[in-house]
Amino acid sequence: MAEQEKEAALPSKENFSEWYNDILQKGEIMDVRYPVKGLYVWYPFGFNLRRNVYDLIRQLLDENHQETMFPLLIPENEFMKEAEHIKGFEDEVYWVTHGGMSPLDVKLALRPTSETAIYPMYKLWVRSHADLPLRLYQIVNTFRYETKHTRPLIRLREITSFKEAHTVHATWDDAAAQVDEAIRLYTEFYRKLAIPVLASKRPDWDKFPGADYTIATDALMPDGRTLQVGTAHHLGDNFAKTFDIQYEDAEGEQVYAHQTCYGISERSVAALISIHGDDKGLMMPPEVAPVQVAIIPIIFKKAEDVLQACEKVKEELEAAGIRVKLDASDNRPGAKYYKWEMKGVPVRLELGPRDLKKNAAMLVRRDTGEKQQVPLDNIKEEVLSLFSAIQDNLYKTAEQGLEKRIIKCESVPEIKKNLASGIAKVFWCGDKECGLKLEDEVGAGILGIPSSEDKCQGKCVVCDGDADTMVYVARTY
Amino acid sequence: MAEQEKEAALPSKENFSEWYNDILQKGEIMDVRYPVKGLYVWYPFGFNLRRNVYDLIRQLLDENHQETMFPLLIPENEFMKEAEHIKGFEDEVYWVTHGGMSPLDVKLALRPTSETAIYPMYKLWVRSHADLPLRLYQIVNTFRYETKHTRPLIRLREITSFKEAHTVHATWDDAAAQVDEAIRLYTEFYRKLAIPVLASKRPDWDKFPGADYTIATDALMPDGRTLQVGTAHHLGDNFAKTFDIQYEDAEGEQVYAHQTCYGISERSVAALISIHGDDKGLMMPPEVAPVQVAIIPIIFKKAEDVLQACEKVKEELEAAGIRVKLDASDNRPGAKYYKWEMKGVPVRLELGPRDLKKNAAMLVRRDTGEKQQVPLDNIKEEVLSLFSAIQDNLYKTAEQGLEKRIIKCESVPEIKKNLASGIAKVFWCGDKECGLKLEDEVGAGILGIPSSEDKCQGKCVVCDGDADTMVYVARTY
Numbered sequence: 001m002a003e004q005e006k007e008a009a010l011p012s013k014e015n016f017s018e019w020y021n022d023i024l025q026k027g028e029i030m031d032v033r034y035p036v037k038g039l040y041v042w043y044p045f046g047f048n049l050r051r052n053v054y055d056l057i058r059q060l061l062d063e064n065h066q067e068t069m070f071p072l073l074i075p076e077n078e079f080m081k082e083a084e085h086i087k088g089f090e091d092e093v094y095w096v097t098h099g100g101m102s103p104l105d106v107k108l109a110l111r112p113t114s115e116t117a118i119y120p121m122y123k124l125w126v127r128s129h130a131d132l133p134l135r136l137y138q139i140v141n142t143f144r145y146e147t148k149h150t151r152p153l154i155r156l157r158e159i160t161s162f163k164e165a166h167t168v169h170a171t172w173d174d175a176a177a178q179v180d181e182a183i184r185l186y187t188e189f190y191r192k193l194a195i196p197v198l199a200s201k202r203p204d205w206d207k208f209p210g211a212d213y214t215i216a217t218d219a220l221m222p223d224g225r226t227l228q229v230g231t232a233h234h235l236g237d238n239f240a241k242t243f244d245i246q247y248e249d250a251e252g253e254q255v256y257a258h259q260t261c262y263g264i265s266e267r268s269v270a271a272l273i274s275i276h277g278d279d280k281g282l283m284m285p286p287e288v289a290p291v292q293v294a295i296i297p298i299i300f301k302k303a304e305d306v307l308q309a310c311e312k313v314k315e316e317l318e319a320a321g322i323r324v325k326l327d328a329s330d331n332r333p334g335a336k337y338y339k340w341e342m343k344g345v346p347v348r349l350e351l352g353p354r355d356l357k358k359n360a361a362m363l364v365r366r367d368t369g370e371k372q373q374v375p376l377d378n379i380k381e382e383v384l385s386l387f388s389a390i391q392d393n394l395y396k397t398a399e400q401g402l403e404k405r406i407i408k409c410e411s412v413p414e415i416k417k418n419l420a421s422g423i424a425k426v427f428w429c430g431d432k433e434c435g436l437k438l439e440d441e442v443g444a445g446i447l448g449i450p451s452s453e454d455k456c457q458g459k460c461v462v463c464d465g466d467a468d469t470m471v472y473v474a475r476t477y
Numbered sequence: 478m479a480e481q482e483k484e485a486a487l488p489s490k491e492n493f494s495e496w497y498n499d500i501l502q503k504g505e506i507m508d509v510r511y512p513v514k515g516l517y518v519w520y521p522f523g524f525n526l527r528r529n530v531y532d533l534i535r536q537l538l539d540e541n542h543q544e545t546m547f548p549l550l551i552p553e554n555e556f557m558k559e560a561e562h563i564k565g566f567e568d569e570v571y572w573v574t575h576g577g578m579s580p581l582d583v584k585l586a587l588r589p590t591s592e593t594a595i596y597p598m599y600k601l602w603v604r605s606h607a608d609l610p611l612r613l614y615q616i617v618n619t620f621r622y623e624t625k626h627t628r629p630l631i632r633l634r635e636i637t638s639f640k641e642a643h644t645v646h647a648t649w650d651d652a653a654a655q656v657d658e659a660i661r662l663y664t665e666f667y668r669k670l671a672i673p674v675l676a677s678k679r680p681d682w683d684k685f686p687g688a689d690y691t692i693a694t695d696a697l698m699p700d701g702r703t704l705q706v707g708t709a710h711h712l713g714d715n716f717a718k719t720f721d722i723q724y725e726d727a728e729g730e731q732v733y734a735h736q737t738c739y740g741i742s743e744r745s746v747a748a749l750i751s752i753h754g755d756d757k758g759l760m761m762p763p764e765v766a767p768v769q770v771a772i773i774p775i776i777f778k779k780a781e782d783v784l785q786a787c788e789k790v791k792e793e794l795e796a797a798g799i800r801v802k803l804d805a806s807d808n809r810p811g812a813k814y815y816k817w818e819m820k821g822v823p824v825r826l827e828l829g830p831r832d833l834k835k836n837a838a839m840l841v842r843r844d845t846g847e848k849q850q851v852p853l854d855n856i857k858e859e860v861l862s863l864f865s866a867i868q869d870n871l872y873k874t875a876e877q878g879l880e881k882r883i884i885k886c887e888s889v890p891e892i893k894k895n896l897a898s899g900i901a902k903v904f905w906c907g908d909k910e911c912g913l914k915l916e917d918e919v920g921a922g923i924l925g926i927p928s929s930e931d932k933c934q935g936k937c938v939v940c941d942g943d944a945d946t947m948v949y950v951a952r953t954y
Contacts, residue, residue, distance in 0.1 A: 031600060034594075044543035044613060051544065066521035067528065071635050072618055075513050095575040096587065099622030100568040108513065110573065117511075121518055124510060136521060141549055141618070145576030158548050235779065240949055262904050 016223040027282045030152045036152035038157030048290035065135040070117045073108040079116045082242045083474025088209025092144045108142035119243035128248045137165035152364035153270035175258040182232035182262040194245040194285040200448035212236040219271040224421045226474040232262035285386035294340035295326040298352030320380045414441045423474045427467035428459035433463040447472035493700040504759040507629045515634030525767035547594045550585040556593045557919035559719045565686025569621045587620035596720035605725045614642035630747035641740040652735040659739040664897035671762040671871035677925035689713040696748040701898045703951040709739035759821025763864035771817035772803040775829030800815045834905040900951045904944035906937035906952045924949035
């Protein structure tokens with residue numbers, strides 16, 4: 001599609017916002033030209049990446065969740081049942097008011113999230129303690145009427161790929177354990193995308209509307225802002241009471257159930273693109289790359305031999321389940337390198353007459369640029385071992401980038417200084433007033449208390465009172 | 478979930494409508510209790526079937542199509558561009574008029590189908606003949622404000638699983654060839670679901686709004702009505718002119734492109750359930766069955782041995798990619814048989830102490846009820862060969878059922894008589910007036926001219942004029 005548009009170079013990643021918008025188009029991830037604000041189109045290449053990413057999350061969840069699907073449209077009366085919940089969403093809900101030419105009797109909300117669509121059914125499905133735990137998920141489109149600046153994959157009016165899980169448990173503690181399990185699953189998921197995430201318990205004023213508490217995972221973006229890329233909510237029995245979800249316990253008593261929900265969206269793809277990409281384009285972790293190996297025949301005279309050898313390598317790699325593209329187009333090798341680098345293909349395989357004479361091929365890593373000649377007889381093993389090295393290197397690089405940008409700070413000016421490049425870690429007494437004051441003074445948000453951190457003693461950066469925990473502070477998307 | 482509800486027997490399939498509603502609930506396909514008319518909930522088991530069915534269609538399309546995703550919301554001005562198209566849909570469109578508390582500047586339609594969402598982008602994507610053919614598809618939810626009687630999987634207000642392909646070609650003939658290819662793909666897809674379909678060219682008054690012509694595939698339901706389970710539309714250059722989709726041909730001229738679109742919905746699942754099921758419940762073609770083998774341990778005293786052997790069989794089958802459920806619950810074998818028959822599991826494997834002594838297991842076919850004892854050493858091959866026999870038998874049975882219910886008729890009374898059980902095949906002169914009169918008199922629809930049929934000579938059943946083709950007439954869903 002319109003090759004000529006893609007020849008211009010990317011802006012440097014130092015200008016992150018510009019680079020991001022540009023790479024979505026040049027890397028053929030999203031087209032931003034759809035004629036409604038906040039709605040975007042997945043290019044086939046981008047959607048292929050999305051498929052691989054969501055296959056991963058399905059794989060992880062399928063071990064003890066089941067996939068399902070609930071309607072998009074929620075009748076106003078159900079949607080309005082949970083007071084906190086509706087307060088949190090009412091400004092953002094799209095309303096369907098007409099079918100054909102006629103006004104509807106009951107207005108229908110486009111789900112901003114599906115609690116109020118799912119829980120009336122859970123009331124019917126949950127009867128006895130033997131039905132618990134119930135763990136379902138769906139991958140659906142959800143809608144938010146965002147008034148802030150929208151941004152592809154990050155802040156959308158149609159979230160096209162919302163994976164939301166909804167679980168039901170006998171006790172509050174079971175639900176709490178499920179929240180921890182969700183965060184573990186999400187961390188593992190992001191590990192496969194080579195993205196290190198920080199898990200932290202959101203302050204009370206930033207939890208999910210209707211929840212007892214929220215734990216979120218954040219990724220650190222190149223511009224020093226954090227992107228919330230996963231949330232898990234302990235719903236207590238709040239929704240169970242609203243939607244009358246009760247079960248009969250072992251003693252025959254009717255008891256309110258306890259619930260959790262947790263979600264991931266296409267922000268996972270945004271983080272992947274942003275964290276790994278460079279000035280040459282996308283850089284894909286092999287596990288999810290739509291094309292894992294691009295074979296470039298280096299052709300002078302004896303084209304047939306070389307093309308045949310390339311074809312043979314392609315077949316051999318494909319037989320091992322590797323996603324391969326043989327670029328036999330008329331473009332010059334340099335143009336091909338440019339193209340497949342832009343697309344983030346982890347390994348380029350060059351094969352010319354001289355390689356063929358040695359029964360070898362040249363493998364080039366997208367992440368480091370390193371080249372090595374390897375024997376064709378061993379090509380599958382060599383490629384797979386490179387994949388694993390690349391995956392490790394991407395994660396390690398991202399992890400180092402994250403670690404060095406988390407700075408312990410002891411004063412407001414120090415926080416402000418460090419927020420330019422990353423995350424501040426500070427003592428906070430836990431008091432809401434101090435928290436809000438801190439957010440206001442540094443112009444950033446408290447992400448929350450790190451999930452896996454030992455207690456420690458210090459003085460609140462705001463009031464100088466005793467604090468027994470540190471929190472992350474960051475500029476957030 | 479609520480086991481007790483499922484113990485009551487199904488109504489006989491002779492009362493098809495009752496049987497259908499009941500099996501959706503008892504077989505845990507769809508829950509019809511969602512509080513909005515025409516919207517239903519996929520049970521996890523039903524969604525698992527849906528996943529397998531849609532994986533099949535993805536597999537078929539991925540050979541030369543690419544998957545993508547466009548927004549749900551279409552701005553009114555784009556939606557209103559193609560006059561015929563909007564006429565066909567305006568009574569059925571849901572409109573979003575409010576975001577949060579505020580009215581929107583431009584009303585947004587929930588896509589009833591995506592031509593008007595996709596083609597403004599195709600205008601940007603198609604530049605030169607080298608970009609053609611372009612073949613994309615998406616699997617999305619679409620919406621129709623149905624005023625007729627709604628029915629799960631068949632007539633919905635939210636079609637949850639609309640697979641729509643949209644292709645662009647250089648010439649009218651290329652597009653026509655793509656329509657034929659789509660029908661070939663759909664026939665192959667339904668072959669894998671063991672469903673024979675009839676392809677026919679819809680009469681002009683029944684084509685897709687905005688198309689040159691429509692070819693559809695229909696399945697014959699147990700009550701003698703046909704269900705349209707796939708359509709392919711030749712759009713000519715109608716939409717290309719409306720949305721200005723032009724390409725530069727080899728001579729450097731700007732030329733309007735030619736387009737097709739073709740769709741399949743969860744009606745594919747409705748047909749599968751309806752055609753194969755029986756009075757005992759669902760009957761799944763092995764290829765898409767969520768559970769392909771249910772292992773039932775027959776336990777008296779030496780339970781451990783038997784359970785271990787069952788576990789071993791399960792592992793061996795799973796290693797071969799077979800979807801297995803080992804039912805080690807406390808229920809009696811009879812209750813287990815009932816349950817897994819209801820769920821349509823193609824093969825039941827019984828294993829008790831006597832079988833174990835012979836190093837054998839009993840395999841029971843869901844379709845014929847036949848039992849055979851087979852050696853455990855060969856279990857994988859035995860099961861796979863049964864799958865293939867079952868798949869063939871389901872198709873053969875359905876095909877015979879279809880063929881014997883297509884009756885050539887020579888008069889209106891004869892047509893009316895035969896429509897009770899199936900499809901009438903009659904001569905029609907092709908004149909619209911005759912066609913509409915025929916539909917009116919027999920209280921049924923002309924499906925259209927069979928796609929793969931030789932010309933033949935006869936007299937129009939309405940006007941007695943010359944007719945060189947026969948058409949299908951049927952009561953339709």
